[in-house]
Amino acid sequence: MAKYPTEPLKCWPKAKELRQQFYRNFSEAKEKGGIRWMGSAWAPDAVVRGLGKDVYSVTGEPYGASCAFDKPLSAKFLSAAENFGFARDLCAYMRNYWGSILCNEYALDKGKFPKADFAWSQHICCSHAKWYQNACELEGGNVPLFCVDVGAGAYPPFEPEMYPHRIRYVADQMMDGIEWMQKVTGREYNDELFLEAVWNDMRLTSKWAEICMLNRATPAPLDEKTIYSLYVFGVLEQSNAEFADFYDELYDEVKDRAARGIAAVANEKARLMTDTQPPWGFLNIYRYMEKWGAVSVGSLYTFGLAGTWLYDEEKHDLIPRAMPDKKPATREEGCMMLADWHLSKPEYQHFYHPEYKTKMMDAIAKNWKCDGVILHYNRGCEGLTVGIAENRLGLLERGNKVMAYEGNMGDEREFDETATINRLSIFLESLGLKIED
Amino acid sequence: MISAGIDCGAKNTKTVILKDGKVIGKGSVLTGFDQEKAVEESLELAIREAGISRDDIGKIFGTGAGKDSVRMADDKVNEIKAMGKGAIFLFPNARTVADVGAEEGRAAKLDENGRPADFAINEKCAAGAGAFIEAMGRALETPLEEMGALALKSDKEIPMNAQCAIFAESEVIGLIHAKTEKQDISKAIHDSMASRIVSMIRRIGVNKDVVMIGGVAYNPGFVAAMKRELKLEKIHIPDDPEYGASLGAAVLAVDG
Numbered sequence: 254m255a256k257y258p259t260e261p262l263k264c265w266p267k268a269k270e271l272r273q274q275f276y277r278n279f280s281e282a283k284e285k286g287g288i289r290w291m292g293s294a295w296a297p298d299a300v301v302r303g304l305g306k307d308v309y310s311v312t313g314e315p316y317g318a319s320c321a322f323d324k325p326l327s328a329k330f331l332s333a334a335e336n337f338g339f340a341r342d343l344c345a346y347m348r349n350y351w352g353s354i355l356c357n358e359y360a361l362d363k364g365k366f367p368k369a370d371f372a373w374s375q376h377i378c379c380s381h382a383k384w385y386q387n388a389c390e391l392e393g394g395n396v397p398l399f400c401v402d403v404g405a406g407a408y409p410p411f412e413p414e415m416y417p418h419r420i421r422y423v424a425d426q427m428m429d430g431i432e433w434m435q436k437v438t439g440r441e442y443n444d445e446l447f448l449e450a451v452w453n454d455m456r457l458t459s460k461w462a463e464i465c466m467l468n469r470a471t472p473a474p475l476d477e478k479t480i481y482s483l484y485v486f487g488v489l490e491q492s493n494a495e496f497a498d499f500y501d502e503l504y505d506e507v508k509d510r511a512a513r514g515i516a517a518v519a520n521e522k523a524r525l526m527t528d529t530q531p532p533w534g535f536l537n538i539y540r541y542m543e544k545w546g547a548v549s550v551g552s553l554y555t556f557g558l559a560g561t562w563l564y565d566e567e568k569h570d571l572i573p574r575a576m577p578d579k580k581p582a583t584r585e586e587g588c589m590m591l592a593d594w595h596l597s598k599p600e601y602q603h604f605y606h607p608e609y610k611t612k613m614m615d616a617i618a619k620n621w622k623c624d625g626v627i628l629h630y631n632r633g634c635e636g637l638t639v640g641i642a643e644n645r646l647g648l649l650e651r652g653n654k655v656m657a658y659e660g661n662m663g664d665e666r667e668f669d670e671t672a673t674i675n676r677l678s679i680f681l682e683s684l685g686l687k688i689e690d
Numbered sequence: 691m692i693s694a695g696i697d698c699g700a701k702n703t704k705t706v707i708l709k710d711g712k713v714i715g716k717g718s719v720l721t722g723f724d725q726e727k728a729v730e731e732s733l734e735l736a737i738r739e740a741g742i743s744r745d746d747i748g749k750i751f752g753t754g755a756g757k758d759s760v761r762m763a764d765d766k767v768n769e770i771k772a773m774g775k776g777a778i779f780l781f782p783n784a785r786t787v788a789d790v791g792a793e794e795g796r797a798a799k800l801d802e803n804g805r806p807a808d809f810a811i812n813e814k815c816a817a818g819a820g821a822f823i824e825a826m827g828r829a830l831e832t833p834l835e836e837m838g839a840l841a842l843k844s845d846k847e848i849p850m851n852a853q854c855a856i857f858a859e860s861e862v863i864g865l866i867h868a869k870t871e872k873q874d875i876s877k878a879i880h881d882s883m884a885s886r887i888v889s890m891i892r893r894i895g896v897n898k899d900v901v902m903i904g905g906v907a908y909n910p911g912f913v914a915a916m917k918r919e920l921k922l923e924k925i926h927i928p929d930d931p932e933y934g935a936s937l938g939a940a941v942l943a944v945d946g
């Protein structure tokens with residue numbers, strides 16, 4: 254018998270429609286006389302918003318994940334990338350993306366892959382800049398690229414201070430980027446639109462963190478499989494006002510669910526957390542865990558990629574970063590505020606030391622009351638998997654039960670479903686759970 | 691009470707029958723394609739050795755990669771739990787157990803009741819399992835049963851890639867072409883596999899009472915390589931290591 258009441262999310266159809274519209278906008282941009290750009294999901298997209306209201310993007314990582322979800326299509330894209338000569342051990346999203354260009358097929362509507370007018374990205378993982386450098390070449394070689402280097406050091410408390418010169422280093426590149434964008438598009442830049450977009454970026458990412466906080470409730474109002482479909486707005490376009498408004502709506506609904514004790518998984522008996530991207534073609538492993546009464550309540554990945562948080566050393570907790578007191582008033586102020594905001598992203602911190610990530614993960618395990626941690630040794634993503642074996646040891650030392658499995662978020666050839674299910678069964682059984690028929 | 695544990699593995703299916711804490715019957719057959727038939731046959735062998743009838747058995751537990759084929763089982767237990775219980779039944783001080791079978795290598799850290807506190811399983815490659823030595827034996831044109839004894843004759847250190855069975859095979863062929871002695875190649879093969887299993891054991895933690903079960907524990911060359919890698923004088927190995935997990939399943943059928 255179900256332990257808790259459950260009900261579907263009312264926001265679900267809207268989330269689906271918003272996502273579809275986003276991808277449609279990209280393919281139909283030219284019919285509307287608009288501009289298309291491509292770039293990383295972590296790129297400061299607010300900067301591009303100053304070019305006008307008719308500027309549409311496709312961000313590479315969620316696009317790569319959508320490809321991976323469709324296994325036959327992904328196999329076609331991956332083999333196209335390999336046949337072109339790209340190595341098989343590179344970022345799997347990137348290979349899906351390149352394969353999609355090479356096959357000239359847009360995964361979302363199966364039409365032709367829409368060519369971008371320019372590429373705007375940032376660079377923290379060693380794949381980011383190379384991804385779009387190659388994409389620009391594959392799209393004909395005349396697509397200009399601008400990449401913002403965000404390797405400016407870890408944010409406090411991991412380093413004592415976020416020194417102003419570090420913020421300026423990133424902000425100045427954004428300022429240069431604005432000049433560059435005007436040149437390559439021939440458009441005049443609108444600072445008002447930009448400043449509004451900076452505010453929306455902060456609004457959206459701060460609200461996402463607030464939504465994740467609600468999942469501390471028992472039973473958890475959201476399960477991670479659902480969270481994957483919701484956090485995506487924070488990686489499609491963080492400065493999108495419609496997305497930010499959607500998160501306000503979602504927050505109200507999740508808050509209401511938590512208050513009424515509405516569970517994502519009616520038989521919740523144990524709470525888990527994960528890490529890094531899942532193998533997108535095999536999300537059924539989450540449904541399998543539910544048969545044991547185990548619900549994955551989130552991860553640093555889903556919480557921190559779309560959310561802005563600060564780690565509180567004293568409380569050993571993650572706290573949603575509060576909105577600034579006032580909106581930026583000038584272009585320079587906007588760039589400085591945006592740079593500072595982005596540099597505090599939790600998912601940037603572990604690039605400097607795995608221990609920073611271990612601390613944040615352990616804080617999630619403790620404060621979201623997790624009984625176990627499932628780590629994906631994700632061969633498809635060097636950026637987020639670097640240091641994960643260290644994280645495992647750190648989490649074990651801190652008293653967590655940890656299971657690891659190998660796989661790949663975007664290349665099904667590297668995921669062994671039967672072996673992973675077997676491993677999950679062993680782990681869930683060791684947590685004292687029993688599978689329900 | 692009489693209980694039975696059936697471990698349906700990738701290569702062999704093994705059954706142990708236990709009566710009042712004593713093993714009274716054992717049976718092992720090749721698993722082949724028909725797992726259910728193998729389960730029936732191994733159980734029959736064990737029943738015959740025990741001199742009992744099937745109705746005398748109070749409870750049957752299944753385990754192993756093919757545990758779903760143990761149709762007559764009252765319950766199924768996972769391989770880690772079964773190997774842990776088997777190890778601690780034989781060696782009560784055991785806290786680290788490695789089970790190296792034909793297709794999979796596993797290691798577990800146990801609590802005092804034989805329950806797994808942490809575990810590791812080798813990933814998608816034969817390089818951490820018995821099939822690796824078998825494949826390398828084919829390249830060396832040496833039967834599997836002779837590989838271990840051959841390795842013991844060598845004291846050479848030849849590094850070999852243990853990450854992938856395919857790469858390792860081409861290394862073996864390279865060594866053959868370089869006129870390396872067979873015994874030295876055999877030792878290198880065992881060393882490389884042991885280093886892979888040991889790195890898995892180290893991941894979960896080693897203590898001095900390490901138990902090894904699984905069919906590969908019959909191989910003296912591999913056991914010697916494991917001791918060297920673990921820097922241990924002794925590794926506890928039961929008389930019939932391949933029955934470790936089925937024994938654990940039989941114990942669990944009694945203990946729950």
Ligand code: SF4
Nearest residue numbers: 344378380634635636
């Ligand atoms: S490797 Fe990972 S972090 Fe790097 S670009 Fe690919 S998905 Fe992003």
